[in-house]
Amino acid sequence: MVTINLEAIIDKALNRNTLSKEEIKFLLKLSDPLMKEKVFLTARELRNRYFQDRVFLYGFIYFSTYCRNDCSFCYYRKSNNLCRRYRKTAAEVADIARALAESGVYLIDLTMGEDPLYLSDSTEGQEKLLEIVRMVKESTGLPVMISPGVVAAGMLKKLKEAGADWYACYQETHNRRLYKKLRLNQSYNERWAIKVYAKTIGMLVEEGLLVGVGDSIDDIVNSLMEMKSLGAEQVRTMTFVPQQGTPLYGIDAPGDALELNIIAVMRILFPDRLIPASLDVKGIFGLKERLDAGANVVTSLIPPERGLVGVSQSTLDISEGHRTVKGIMPALQSCGLKPATLAEYTKWIKEKQGHPIKIDKRKEMLCW
């Protein structure tokens, strides 16, 4: 039997040597506080090597909560009558984006349910979506991320031309059996293929993992491998938050210890990528621990008093103004971190756009 030694793994991580699957599993399963702290410290050291003490801040606009899908984990699934549905106009979205930009974020994440108004075959509806992206780009000049769900390849290209730099679309799991239970009646292959396509047209891609929905440690290792093969520039994980009125409401709410371990492992495996600390899981209260685990982007900053919601925490900390640049500063300071400048962020993404991360399939096989 091979014995696994934490110090040896940390040494390998710091020297950028490839970890074996068994070593990754060992890190993911850690529960001893002292051992975990050693791993988080390693993650912070690697973050510091690539990003120093800088973090990036993303504004979040959930501009339409209408959706044609019925994901079993999501509050905004089409058959949930409990959630509040709204659709902001292009002018409203541009106005919110401008205010977010003035507050100091460097990216606007335009998220929607798979709203049939924008995603049907109607050119008129598609044009409306493109107009939102154009107006946000024009009114802020900031990098833009779109999270519209699965769109046709032609539409994605138009969204890029309208000003979208990033395409965010999370597979949630790379276990096809589990995927079927989460993303009901949605094609696994289509969801994956559109991200691969996004990369071929020069978009930056964010891939994501939902944890606490029946996934095993082996599933998570498998997901990390798939994420690596995609070459996503931003990788995330979020703990499942049970939602009223949905099929998965009854399952035990997972704690977020595993999410923190995954963030640290992601930092070790993908040290130069962007890894979010989302305010959408535990609000401001969960920020420090995510940053301490190695995250380097704060996502889901939402302006109060605009009638906007979060995804997995639809109201938490929003009206209080805690999910704002000002609201997160104390947490950043307590982690010894500061916001990067916009110039630093744009430099990072321009570099990646100019030199997309290429994956050497053969080398990849050797890595794992």
Ligand SMILES: C[S@@+](CC[C@H](N)C(=O)[O-])C[C@H]1O[C@@H](n2cnc3c(N)ncnc32)[C@H](O)[C@@H]1O
């Ligand atoms: C609401 S969707 C928005 C974009 C688009 N509708 C889609 O599904 O790709 C964004 C992500 O939020 C996350 N999410 C949704 N409900 C969640 C929940 N209850 N707990 C944790 N994360 C959740 C999922 O990872 C999902 O991919």
Ligand SMILES: C[C@H](CCN)[C@@H](N)C(=O)O
């Ligand atoms: C899940 C959302 C992101 C969609 N691109 C957002 N609530 C977040 O936490 O960053």
Ligand code: SF4
């Ligand atoms: S996760 Fe996205 S696609 Fe699924 S129900 Fe929620 S908003 Fe719709």
